[in-house]
Amino acid sequence: EVQLVESGGGLVQPGGSLRLSCAASAFTFSSYWMSWVRQAPGKGLEWVANINLDGSAKYYGDSVKGRFTISRDNAKNSVFLQMNSLRAEDTAVYYCARDWSGNDRTFDYWGQGTLVTVSS
Amino acid sequence: DIQMTQSPSTLSASVGDRVTITCRASQSINWWLAWYQQKPGKAPKLLIYKASSLESGVPSRFSGSVSGTEFTLTISSLQPDDFATYYCQQYNTYSRTFGGGTKVEV
Numbered sequence: 001e002v003q004l005v006e007s008g009g010g011l012v013q014p015g016g017s018l019r020l021s022c023a024a025s026a027f028t029f030s031s032y033w034m035s036w037v038r039q040a041p042g043k044g045l046e047w048v049a050n051i052n053l054d055g056s057a058k059y060y061g062d063s064v065k066g067r068f069t070i071s072r073d074n075a076k077n078s079v080f081l082q083m084n085s086l087r088a089e090d091t092a093v094y095y096c097a098r099d100w101s102g103n104d105r106t107f108d109y110w111g112q113g114t115l116v117t118v119s120s
Numbered sequence: 121d122i123q124m125t126q127s128p129s130t131l132s133a134s135v136g137d138r139v140t141i142t143c144r145a146s147q148s149i150n151w152w153l154a155w156y157q158q159k160p161g162k163a164p165k166l167l168i169y170k171a172s173s174l175e176s177g178v179p180s181r182f183s184g185s186v187s188g189t190e191f192t193l194t195i196s197s198l199q200p201d202d203f204a205t206y207y208c209q210q211y212n213t214y215s216r217t218f219g220g221g222t223k224v225e226v
Contacts (some may be wrong), residue, residue: 043160044205044218044221045164046124046218047216050215061123088207095163099211105175106166106211107156107164107209108166108175110163110164110219112163113163
């Protein structure tokens, strides 16, 4: 069964950094784009970033551009989100999701989410 | 960037009702639109992809349609398990965009 398991969330002070990880299993990881999506408490879904198959192309939402970096390690079936210069408004549950493999489907599997709280 | 405008933001309905949720794209996204259902404390679940294709395992009471840049999710007969929040999402561009969500409540 396809699984995505996020880790690395926690409490961090404004201006601080955090690195999220997402471990994938039971599918050919290197055949899929991967995304991070977040959801602030009581709010809707916000796409954060995605990365292509070999990591050579990365795209970011406007609210995180220049502060967050997405990366992947296909040998370890993992995708990462390095978050720097964190702000209170970055407080959210962060989900990783299987984005796209070139067919018609998208975001068909999601992790359980990891909570990031930015507060002093 | 492509904006996705979803309406209504909240919808009050009863079991057995026909429910319609609309999502309008700010520009052409061809048919690259997905719909998700999310329940409190849970990750979203894919319902519909490429505007009208039903994801495996999703009940046939869910359907999607498109007219130009306006996309519609229809639940033909609302069931108790369907009270949730629904989101649309475009994937025509590499930068993805979600709609604001529609909460379907009693």
